[in-house]
Amino acid sequence: MKKDINKLYSHLLSDKFFAWKISKNFSNKYLHYLLEKFLEIFPQYPIDNISTITKNLQEKKDDSGIKSLEEKLNGNKSIIYKVYSSNSMPQKIINQILNMYNFSSVKHYIMPLCLLKNAIFIDVLPNTNFNISINDIKKILNDNSVVSDYIHIHVGKNSIGKIENTYNQSHLLINSSIFDIILEENSYLSFTNLQNDSSKTHSFFSIIANQKRKSTFLLNNIFLNSYITLNYININQPEVNCKSFIKWLLIGSKHQHTFDTIKINHNNDNGLSLEDFKSIYYDNSCRHLDNLVLIRKNIQNIRSHQLSKNLVLSPNVYIKIKPSMKINSGNIRCTHGVVIDKLDKNIIFYMCSRGLNMKVAEDIVLISFVKNLLDSIDHSVFQKTTWFYLKYRLWILK
């Protein structure tokens, strides 16, 4: 086992293949620990090269439920679903998934991708109103042991709708999803993701979205619990009049480490991107946020705003937030800002002076901190679920 670890470790540290070393702040010791954990779960993991990934996929068994799932899902003629499990996945599809990524730049996909369990293709036809729950699909699959999903979403021209995805799988040690989203002309997608894994889960979540002209993409991300979370978001606006909105809530606790890489590419005129991050940190939680807005040369009339508000509730919290904008054009309006603060003791005192005990006062302040962001998420059922999680989290973290 030790030999395997060292071999894998040396591969990962090489230029070609250093998947886990996403941040320079990952110490080698820590990286080593992660690999040990990884190999405990997957001792058979082949590490020779990327081609072994495809081999690995084909060797996996179990495609139960796929056919019946497709039959059920395809009852709706305006949405076409195709679902593959690892052993039923044609080589063409595997290649499509693998070729999507430039492995030298998107390193942290490699390991989750090699564990790929399901590939789900959702094709929303033009002029459709839709409301899709990824969890409903997984329920039909009757697969609670999902390690890694590849989910391709294609939203047709003039289609409007919502997609929601919830992780509440406390038993998983590694949980990974790769979303590959294409929004056609004049389409609208509100994508909401709630992640509430266990404090032992290593979670990988990535979204690559490509927007066609006049399309709108709303990304609502809520992260409540995990051990290690690596998030990679890449939104591309290659055509004119695209709008992208990100609303992001993180509640970090215990030894939770969150590494977020977010990139928005404005590659055409009249683009809009608004990013609103709110985070509460308890205990020894750690967060790295690398947030980049890139505006290509000679692009006109771009509006882009990033704001990250952080509430720190423990002296042991570590935060490194890097908002950045690379602006290569003139006619634009951009702002970015970061606020890191503790609970306002004067506000707590004011509330206590009215007879509220400190715990209630702090809860009210914490809930008020995230309320506006949560209220603005247009999934009412999802909102209720999130409030429930949040209140529970705030309560148990005291």
Add this chain to the structure above:
Amino acid sequence: MNLIIKDLYVSINKKNILKGVNLIVPQGKIHAIMGPNGSGKSTLSLALAGYPAYVIKSGSILLNGNNITHLTPHNRAKKGLFLAFQYPLEIPGVNNAYFLKTIVKTHVRYKDTGAVKIMSLIEEYMLKLGMSSDFLKRDVNEGFSGGEKKRNEILQMFMLKPSFSILDEIDSGLDIDALKFVSISIDRFLKENPKSSVILVTHYSHLFKYIKPQKIHILINGKIATSGDISLVQKLEKKGYQGLSN
């Protein structure tokens, strides 16, 4: 007796602010504490309410016979103490109606009162205080004018019906009309609650046109320099604080 302060020493960041304050405010009485800037008026107000940054070095505070010197702020409030802040805090994201309902509901007086009844009481008092129902939809004190913030404080006082209130510079930041309205409202509260006592903390005497304190205390350099009836104000206006302290 309602409030007894005995030889109170208070410091902040190791700096002594109050240096032996002695004060007795009987039940149903209005006292005023006046003093120049930096004399310790606001420190006294906040120390009475239990502001954690102020350290009580020695002395005691008795409210209705209970020693509240080392109680937490919320327990002092539960014993009947109320502080109207000089600068009421803004609480973004917390709806005023929700806040009022929450603080009222935690009060023993309203333990068995339903939410609908509480809301109708709040609306009734708002009407008395000339506040529009719009106040309820806004976040606590956020974007309120100076006058609106002070009215919101008085509304909370009306709802909680404290046995002892400290009104810290309730007149600051108010125009003539707002001052008159707030003063009349306080006067109405005291008439409706004759057993309740009040300390008015102020720089100026213009509040006394509408509310007549039985006793005036002049706080200078962390101590009560002198006390007297309302006629002390006339002396103060003639001589100033410096003249009185000499």
